[in-house]
Amino acid sequence: MNNSVNNVVLTPPTGPVLLLIMDGWGIGSGGPEDAVAQANTPVFDRLWGKYAHTELMTHGGYVGLPSGKDMGGSEVGHLTMGAGLILDQGPTRINKAIADGSFYESEALEQVLSIEPGKALHLIGLLSDGNIHSHLTHFRALINAAFERGIRRLYVHALLDGRDVGIQTAQKYVCELESDFACINDNDGFDYAFASGGGRERIIMDRDGDWSKVEAGWNLMVHGEGSERFPSMMAAITRLREQQPDLIDQDMPGFVIVGEDDAPIGKISDGDAVVMVNFRGDRAIEITEAFELDDFSGFDRGVRPQVTYAGMMVYDEDRNLPVLQLMGPTKVDEPFGKRILELGIKQFRLTETQKYPHVTFFFNGGYRQPLDPTMEDYILIPSDKKVSFADQPQMKSAEIADKAVELIESGQYGFGLINFANADMVGHCGKIAPAITAVEAVDNAIGKIIDALQACGGRALITADHGNAEEMQVQDKSGHVEASTKHSTNPVPCILFDPSYDGSYKLHQPRDGDDKALMPGLSHLAATLYAMMGKEPPTDLNTSLIEAL
Numbered sequence: 001m002n003n004s005v006n007n008v009v010l011t012p013p014t015g016p017v018l019l020l021i022m023d024g025w026g027i028g029s030g031g032p033e034d035a036v037a038q039a040n041t042p043v044f045d046r047l048w049g050k051y052a053h054t055e056l057m058t059h060g061g062y063v064g065l066p067s068g069k070d071m072g073g074s075e076v077g078h079l080t081m082g083a084g085l086i087l088d089q090g091p092t093r094i095n096k097a098i099a100d101g102s103f104y105e106s107e108a109l110e111q112v113l114s115i116e117p118g119k120a121l122h123l124i125g126l127l128s129d130g131n132i133h134s135h136l137t138h139f140r141a142l143i144n145a146a147f148e149r150g151i152r153r154l155y156v157h158a159l160l161d162g163r164d165v166g167i168q169t170a171q172k173y174v175c176e177l178e179s180d181f182a183c184i185n186d187n188d189g190f191d192y193a194f195a196s197g198g199g200r201e202r203i204i205m206d207r208d209g210d211w212s213k214v215e216a217g218w219n220l221m222v223h224g225e226g227s228e229r230f231p232s233m234m235a236a237i238t239r240l241r242e243q244q245p246d247l248i249d250q251d252m253p254g255f256v257i258v259g260e261d262d263a264p265i266g267k268i269s270d271g272d273a274v275v276m277v278n279f280r281g282d283r284a285i286e287i288t289e290a291f292e293l294d295d296f297s298g299f300d301r302g303v304r305p306q307v308t309y310a311g312m313m314v315y316d317e318d319r320n321l322p323v324l325q326l327m328g329p330t331k332v333d334e335p336f337g338k339r340i341l342e343l344g345i346k347q348f349r350l351t352e353t354q355k356y357p358h359v360t361f362f363f364n365g366g367y368r369q370p371l372d373p374t375m376e377d378y379i380l381i382p383s384d385k386k387v388s389f390a391d392q393p394q395m396k397s398a399e400i401a402d403k404a405v406e407l408i409e410s411g412q413y414g415f416g417l418i419n420f421a422n423a424d425m426v427g428h429c430g431k432i433a434p435a436i437t438a439v440e441a442v443d444n445a446i447g448k449i450i451d452a453l454q455a456c457g458g459r460a461l462i463t464a465d466h467g468n469a470e471e472m473q474v475q476d477k478s479g480h481v482e483a484s485t486k487h488s489t490n491p492v493p494c495i496l497f498d499p500s501y502d503g504s505y506k507l508h509q510p511r512d513g514d515d516k517a518l519m520p521g522l523s524h525l526a527a528t529l530y531a532m533m534g535k536e537p538p539t540d541l542n543t544s545l546i547e548a549l
């Protein structure tokens with residue numbers, strides 16, 4: 001959007017301005033697969049009917065992802081909202097660095113490739129092209145770099161996806177790497193292979209302190225221990241699917257690849273190098289801690305191998321984890337939270353722990369802890385543990401709403417960011433009935449918050465970081481319909497709740513044929529929040545959505 005004379009700054013509110021993220025709540029077809037449309041949402045419907053609203057784009061170039069086919073995700077969504085600008089995201093920057101060759105020139109990669117002859121390079125990561133946490137091309141870049149350097153032994157410890165891609169697609173990605181391995185292994189003395197695997201929800205990729213998942217993966221990769229043992233990756237996938245035909249890849253139990261003697265073919269050992277190929281931090285921090293921290297209490301690691309460990313990117317900027325990073329971080333110089341801190345506005349962030357990175361380091365563009373604890377309160381309600389969210393679709397929405405009301409009524413805050421996880425986390429389970437309940441739980445919680453804002457003259461921008469629950473089924477090219485566990489590329493709703501709304505303004509509407517800069521997207525929200533607070537937005541931000549009628 002061009003800075004238009006039409007942009008308006010509202011009169012300052014008497015209560016706080018909130019950004020309410022209904023994670024994974026998109027605008028779908030309205031059909032039977034659309035849990036948002038099927039749900040009973042009286043609060044949302046009333047607000048949509050009464051207040052200024054629009055649709056926002058959350059995918060591809062609107063959030064700095066490489067391709068228009070890339071769906072949005074929480075990291076890129078919250079980072080873009082916090083930045084108030086469209087910045088190149090991790091995968092875009094990695095792809096560019098691979099293309100221009102600079103990826104291969106980092107000191108960190110040099111250290112990884114400098115292992116002694118006979119030692120192995122291990123790649124751990126999410127094996128798909130979902131581009132939310134990882135991409136297959138990044139595995140391939142590393143495999144090629146290792147081969148060109150003459151590294152003889154390389155093992156992939158594959159986390160199976162089924163959450164950012166089709167629900168049973170693991171074999172496709174396995175075949176692609178197997179064919180690379182076959183070419184390389186034609187050369188004398190080379191051994192490139194898969195060494196272990198398992199679903200991302202079962203091993204390694206936890207983000208909520210369930211160390212048993214990390215431990216299970218550690219024992220497979222490091223100690224070669226696990227009851228499921230197969231001669232190859234394809235054998236593992238085939239046999240596990242025979243036992244449980246509906247099994248979604250993300251839920252596959254962990255397994256070890258073994259030789260004829262039942263010995264693991266590629267355990268991580270002293271002197272080896274390990275690269276975590278995922279670029280996104282939230283689900284890579286825990287395994288990184290297990291490899292890197294001397295003082296570690298997550299689980300009993302047994303004998304920890306002495307390895308050179310590197311991550312694709314920084315996973316925890318506050319602690320600089322991991323020490324070796326193949327790529328520098330996506331820098332947000334002036335995130336929204338820091339800007340308003342400098343204006344002396346007190347703020348809170350509130351969610352349940354499954355979404356803690358979202359309201360903290362994703363929205364902050366890096367930092368995890370408050371810059372000024374007297375002016376920023378980060379409140380994280382523990383998520384249910386060891387449950388399928390399909391069985392608990394209300395999650396912590398009621399507790400979050402109650403806490404939000406308390407914070408609003410305290411009169412202390414000028415800004416608050418709240419994330420409701422339900423539509424996304426339950427949407428990822430791929431079942432329509434609980435997804436409907438999840439959406440209804442969010443609607444109910446929003447209603448309580450809106451009542452509190454109404455009473456004190458606060459405002460809220462009610463929106464989502466990307467879709468998910470509105471698309472619980474997808475059709476593939478051959479017409480086959482199956483459950484969808486992934487995010488969507490649909491637009492999301494955006495409503496400006498304003499108790500003093502008099503119909504004198506509207507939110508910028510999407511128009512056919514508009515280019516990306518003109519279409520309303522997540523990068524316009526920071527400036528919109530300024531205008532809602534009665535402040536002129538900084539001119540370096542993408543423009544506010546609020547326009548005079």
Ligand SMILES: O=C(O)[C@@H](CO)OP(=O)(O)O
Pocket residue numbers: 023073074075132133163164283424428
């Ligand atoms: O669960 C996750 O890690 C991702 C999907 O891979 O979802 P979100 O981006 O909403 O956190």
Ligand SMILES: [Mn+2]
Pocket residue numbers: 023024073074075077424465466
């Ligand atoms: Mn999300």
Ligand SMILES: [Mn+2]
Pocket residue numbers: 024074424425428468487
């Ligand atoms: Mn999600």
